[in-house]
Amino acid sequence: xxxxxxxxxxxxxxxxxxxxxxxxxxxxxxxxxxxxxxxxxxxxxxxxxxxxxxxxxxxxxxxxxxxxxxxxxxxxxxxxxxxxxxxxxxxxxxxxxxxxxxxxxxxxxxxxxxxxxxxxxxxxxxxxxxxxxx
Amino acid sequence: xxxxxxxxxxxxxxxxxxxxxxxxxxxxxxxxxxxxxxxxxxxxxxxxxxxxxxxxxxxxxxxxxxxxxxxxxxxxxxxxxxxxxxxxxxxxxxxxxxxxxxxxxx
Numbered sequence: 185x186x187x188x189x190x191x192x193x194x195x196x197x198x199x200x201x202x203x204x205x206x207x208x209x210x211x212x213x214x215x216x217x218x219x220x221x222x223x224x225x226x227x228x229x230x231x232x233x234x235x236x237x238x239x240x241x242x243x244x245x246x247x248x249x250x251x252x253x254x255x256x257x258x259x260x261x262x263x264x265x266x267x268x269x270x271x272x273x274x275x276x277x278x279x280x281x282x283x284x285x286x287x288x289x290x291x292x293x294x295x296x297x298x299x300x301x302x303x304x305x306x307x308x309x310x311x312x313x314x315x316x317x318x
Numbered sequence: 319x320x321x322x323x324x325x326x327x328x329x330x331x332x333x334x335x336x337x338x339x340x341x342x343x344x345x346x347x348x349x350x351x352x353x354x355x356x357x358x359x360x361x362x363x364x365x366x367x368x369x370x371x372x373x374x375x376x377x378x379x380x381x382x383x384x385x386x387x388x389x390x391x392x393x394x395x396x397x398x399x400x401x402x403x404x405x406x407x408x409x410x411x412x413x414x415x416x417x418x419x420x421x422x423x424x
Contacts, residue, residue: 191402195410199417207417217412280413282406 191284198277205251208269225254233258243267258284324391327371332356333364337373340387347383 197204207213209225221233221243229245246266247255255268268283327333332354339345339353351361365385368374372391377384 191399191406193403193406193410195414197414197417199421203417203420204413207413207420213416213420217416218409280410282410284402284406 192281194279194281196274196277196279200276201251201271201273201278204271204278204280205254208254225250324371324373327367327373330364330367332361333368336361336364336368336385337387340374340385344377344384344386346379347385350385 205225207217209223211220211222211224214221214223219233219235222231223233223243224231224245225248227245227248231243231245232240233243235241241259243256243258244260245254245256247253247268251271253268253270255266258265258267265284265286268285270281270283272279272281335354336350339350347362347365348358350365351358354361365374365376369376373388374385375388377386
């Protein structure tokens with residue numbers, strides 16, 4: 185891996201992994217919580233996500249493990265990032281972990297995202313420690 | 319240009335470890351290199367990359383060189399990432415709402 189995972193979030197859902205998986209891989213459901221697009225759990229499948237003001241972003245599925253892992257490239261040429269969803273059964277529910285990595289702050293979207301934002305103290309070092317410990 | 323250098327600098331685990339160690343205050347070059355299994359020349363190269371990205375700066379004290387953490391460039395990365403983190407938290411919360419609705423329909 186050439187870049188550290190720069191965004192890592194997780195969230196617990198009181199729903200079985202099969203249902204969470206469905207929400208990640210079924211276009212009709214996907215459009216209701218994130219963006220419209222022809223997402224499909226099939227390696228090599230290319231699709232577009234309609235990100236509204238950010239435009240339509242190209243994606244390509246890189247890895248699929250049914251009800252466990254879905255990984256795709258996101259916005260190549262613009263953000264050049266990779267999104268990975270990991271589903272872990274937890275009790276009667278599912279812990280969903282999101283990894284969004286490979287950011288290039290020099291990209292057009294990166295510049296746009298930086299505009300108008302103030303500067304804060306870097307908590308990134310704390311995150312780096314976590315990455316090093318894992 | 320500077321931000322891109324910061325990302326390249328952060329992409330290496332040795333360089334991230336150097337930054338973490340420098341959080342406690344400046345460290346002499348020799349002491350810094352001793353903490354790594356790498357040779358001193360390899361550590362020096364990593365320090366050079368960090369200096370180019372302006373994440374560390376060098377200070378001469380007599381015959382020793384001390385390295386200081388300079389976190390300013392990191393704040394650019396941090397604010398940028400914070401925007402995306404907020405974005406994703408919103409999306410993950412929206413997913414919860416949709417799942418709850420789906421369960422109700424089932």
